[in-house]
Amino acid sequence: MKRFFSIIADKIEGGERITSDEALQLADCHDLLSIGKLAAKANEGRNGARVFFNRNRHINYSNVCINACAFCAFRRDDQQEGAFCLSPQEVGDRTAVAAANGAREVHVVGGLHPEKPLSYYLDLLQAIRRAAPAIHIKAFTAVEIDHLSRLSGLPLAALLNELRAAGLDSLPGGGAEIFAPAVRERLCPEKISGQRWLEIMATVHTAGLRSNATMLFGHLESWADRIDHLLQLRELQDQTGGFMAFIPLPYQADNTRLPELRGPAGVEILKTLAISRLVLDNFDHLKGYWVMLGIKLAQVSLAFGVNDLDGTVIEERIGHAAGAASPQALSCDDLLWLIRRAGKQPVERDSLYATLREY
Ligand code: V47
Numbered sequence: 001m002k003r004f005f006s007i008i009a010d011k012i013e014g015g016e017r018i019t020s021d022e023a024l025q026l027a028d029c030h031d032l033l034s035i036g037k038l039a040a041k042a043n044e045g046r047n048g049a050r051v052f053f054n055r056n057r058h059i060n061y062s063n064v065c066i067n068a069c070a071f072c073a074f075r076r077d078d079q080q081e082g083a084f085c086l087s088p089q090e091v092g093d094r095t096a097v098a099a100a101n102g103a104r105e106v107h108v109v110g111g112l113h114p115e116k117p118l119s120y121y122l123d124l125l126q127a128i129r130r131a132a133p134a135i136h137i138k139a140f141t142a143v144e145i146d147h148l149s150r151l152s153g154l155p156l157a158a159l160l161n162e163l164r165a166a167g168l169d170s171l172p173g174g175g176a177e178i179f180a181p182a183v184r185e186r187l188c189p190e191k192i193s194g195q196r197w198l199e200i201m202a203t204v205h206t207a208g209l210r211s212n213a214t215m216l217f218g219h220l221e222s223w224a225d226r227i228d229h230l231l232q233l234r235e236l237q238d239q240t241g242g243f244m245a246f247i248p249l250p251y252q253a254d255n256t257r258l259p260e261l262r263g264p265a266g267v268e269i270l271k272t273l274a275i276s277r278l279v280l281d282n283f284d285h286l287k288g289y290w291v292m293l294g295i296k297l298a299q300v301s302l303a304f305g306v307n308d309l310d311g312t313v314i315e316e317r318i319g320h321a322a323g324a325a326s327p328q329a330l331s332c333d334d335l336l337w338l339i340r341r342a343g344k345q346p347v348e349r350d351s352l353y354a355t356l357r358e359y
Pocket of ligand 1: 073177249
């Protein structure tokens, strides 16, 4: 095994790609610290000791969704108790408060609403833009984009143009789940396929918009499925270069239709983050989303290849509906403290990873 680790280390040093078989071999190995060391090295080559964070606010405009993914504790049927749909004015008001408190980005996502027309989504973007002209609007997953394209009848490129004209700046990475069709069939049968998710992201990037990518893991999938997901992202990134960050999301099981699965434990989460860093050699950033990782593991992840802790978040509903044990928000001081106590240098970034302030 020692020899295997030194082969991988040489490959990373020489800028050579690791193969699917090598990634699987890493996954099979119990030497977590050696895998972490390799990932930390791959990250340090790019980012040194710098760790990014941003001041953002999540806004979920609605939890009403025509899909019923087995992992989702957030969605409701239209008339079900607890269903909500915010007006553009309400989303604008929340944005104004967030901007007044220093937020530079809003992250806006929701369910696939059965009735709201495209004009609702355009009004939403315009209300945000009016409330905070300088704020970066990161909104709508590839799954929502597919829904809007179907309900409006607009082809993707034309739809993206309209959304952009109304204020859209970039797209979040949600909805990717796990690409493997057999798992997707059990996990989220109504959702767009992994292939369609990738096709939409390719169009998004061709339109000149940047996006992120996620992977939901620790449910029904195998390690081979995870590696396959990473390789498909790596391939698309080779073609477009449009992805900014990769964000692995550990499954939170409470209140879902797969509660017996429990979700991945700490070692598996760290191993997944580290292997992601090693396979995705063409992604600049690996985000440790503290909402799903928990604050303590998110801090530890900085020694396993992660270089971005995301943001202040303020109000998170998707992970918390499924029992995420993290707080609702972190202050900048919290983020600075976590990063510094990990021996790293905090860097505040904007939504496209330009440095705003080095601490
Ligand atoms: O798409 C849903 C996932 C995603 C559960 O792009 C769950 O910067 C775990 O995509 N357990 C939404 N995960 C979150 C997301 C995200 C978060 C932070 C930053 C960015 C970014 C994107 O959460 C969904 C889905 O994949 N999710 N339910 C659950 N029970």
